[in-house]
Amino acid sequence: MDDAAAAGQSADHFTDQFTPARAKLGLIIPAVNTLSEPQFQHFAPDGMGVHVMRARISGSPSDTLADLSPAIEQAADILTDMSPDMIVFHCTGTSMKEGTRGDRGLIDLIEKRTNRPACSTIGLVVEAMRALGMSKVVVLSPYKTNRDAIAYLAEVGIETVNDVALACASGADFVRITPQQWVDLARQNDRPEADGIFLSCTNTTQIEAVDAIERALGKPVVNSNQAVIWGAAKRLKEQLGDYCLAPALGSLVREH
The missing domain is CATH 3.40.50.1860 (Rossmann fold)
Structure with a gap:
């Protein structure tokens, strides 16, 4: 086999092993977060593509949600370029910062900005x-x-x-x-x-x-991460079809 044929076989082999996502989840995460990405890639069900946009959204204790809104809007705008099926504002602390009213405001901001369904981490935790x-x-x-x-x-x-x-x-x-x-x-x-x-x-x-x-x-x-994987998979079931979640995620995924 010549080099060109070998290269073609290698490329085809990669394509055969790669399965395009059936559902696309967009996450807006704090810029300092280093664990959500590898954890979601490991625990998300087959067929769910996880796409992350970082933003400075954890803020200082004195920052209000209004202060953080420009960063949230920018991150949401950029995520829409890959046409996510849903977006999660994925910072538990910030989504709790101003109670249920503030949390609802965050979701509304993202949905109006992107015309995509949105959730917050704390909302899925409570669910x-x-x-x-x-x-x-x-x-x-x-x-x-x-x-x-x-x-x-x-x-x-x-x-x-x-x-x-x-x-x-x-x-x-x-x-x-x-x-x-x-x-x-x-x-x-x-x-x-x-x-x-x-x-x-x-x-x-x-x-x-x-x-x-x-x-x-x-x-x-x-x-927080377990609840979002579970909640997102439920909402994306139509795109995902039949799916399984790792038993290591506990009774939430085994029984519900």
Whole structure:
């Protein structure tokens, strides 16, 4: 076989192995986030293309959603160039920042700007909690404080019975917390009255701890990235057709 024929065979082999996405998910993520992309590529179902746009949307505590709107609009505009089937504003902390009203405003902003259906991370988290029958939760996060999470959950009728915010200094510190450390934190901070655990943040190894925590505590676990993969797959079922989600994502994907 000559070199040209070998090159052609190699190219055809790549094409045979590559399956174009049947559904396209667009994510707007904080610029500092380094874990959502590899986690979504690993855990998303076959046929779901995951396309990411970074923006400076985590902001400082004093930034309002109005302050962040230009960055959100720009990211949403750019995502429309690849014609996503849906867009997720994928920053749990920011989507909780101004309660349910602020969250709804973010979704409306993206939908009006792009003419695409949109969701927020916290919206899909709450949907997942309701699917699992969670009404009293333990909240674990790397944030400075869980104040916004507690207030948002209270608005939608979910009580926080214990919360642990690790007060990490930066996003780089978020990613250093290992899955086993999240498991240990859940064990140490569980409460008998809690009917589930919420692992809040998109830029952590929490998703890798979901199954181990559920086995250790006998309670359901919801994590930001897990909930978005689950919720997006449900909404894109028409494009995806039959799909399977990894059992490591816990009872949310096995039972719902």
